[in-house]
Amino acid sequence: MSEQQCDDMVACITAFQARFPGAGISRQLVLRNRYVFHAGNPAQGLFLVIDGLVKVFKASRAGNEKIIHVAARGDFLAEVPVLLQRGYDTTAQAVADAVLFHIPEAAVFALLGESPLLFRQLLGGMARKVHDLVQDIESNFKAGHERVADFLLSHAAERSPQDESLSIVLPIKKTDLASWLGLTPQHFSRILQDMRQKGLIEVDGPAIRVPSVDKLKKGWLRFGRDESMSPAAH
Numbered sequence: 001m002s003e004q005q006c007d008d009m010v011a012c013i014t015a016f017q018a019r020f021p022g023a024g025i026s027r028q029l030v031l032r033n034r035y036v037f038h039a040g041n042p043a044q045g046l047f048l049v050i051d052g053l054v055k056v057f058k059a060s061r062a063g064n065e066k067i068i069h070v071a072a073r074g075d076f077l078a079e080v081p082v083l084l085q086r087g088y089d090t091t092a093q094a095v096a097d098a099v100l101f102h103i104p105e106a107a108v109f110a111l112l113g114e115s116p117l118l119f120r121q122l123l124g125g126m127a128r129k130v131h132d133l134v135q136d137i138e139s140n141f142k143a144g145h146e147r148v149a150d151f152l153l154s155h156a157a158e159r160s161p162q163d164e165s166l167s168i169v170l171p172i173k174k175t176d177l178a179s180w181l182g183l184t185p186q187h188f189s190r191i192l193q194d195m196r197q198k199g200l201i202e203v204d205g206p207a208i209r210v211p212s213v214d215k216l217k218k219g220w221l222r223f224g225r226d227e228s229m230s231p232a233a234h
Helices: 009-019 079-084 105-114 116-139 144-152 173-182 185-197 213-222
Strands: 025-030 035-037 047-051 052-058 065-071 091-093 098-104 165-167 203-205 207-210
Touching: 009 047, 009 116, 047 079, 047 105, 052 173, 065 116, 079 116, 091 173, 098 105, 098 165, 105 116, 144 185, 144 213, 173 185, 185 203
Parallel strands: none
Antiparallel strands: 025 098, 035 091, 047 098, 052 065, 052 091, 165 207, 203 207
16 A cells, blocks of 8 residues: 555554564554553553544542543554653553554654655644644633533534534543543533533433534523632632
């Protein structure tokens, strides 16, 4: 398979693995809740998600987690520590059974020289993560209701343009989603309950239905003044 035929990074790495069997590229199965790597350990290679979901997070000494990124198929993990030749600065854990390519450090640099596509994919992926981090910082200035609404509305592009409603199955546990949005689980639950009472969403376990995307876009403006921006409320 040539690079011109490669429009999926997983397929490209599969092709590279066949061409360079001695590079040490391997597939790994990481079961749900098992760890891919831990912060502080030497970064011996990067990972490419083939299937499943992996959360990347920082943990405090008290055990509190702040989710930075949830990786799905085609996403790289640990590219920055490998390129900087440092230890892992985050922890990665499978939130669903995941299949990953492990690409050893030496193979990464060999492939970067061999493949302009891999270089572009790595650069593009890191650029998206920086963009997401900037958006995450900006979200800290928003009230909790707005953060939840923004997350739900980020899935609106996946629906048919003719559909007024939107249906979502949460990809991760609600406690993890709360961490990702910078909210406590209790605050997140209160927000969902308030949105449900206002008729903006319907909740059935991990499934959330938005009856009217347009109403949700405008709904947070009507949430009231009880959404304090003080740190205690978040």
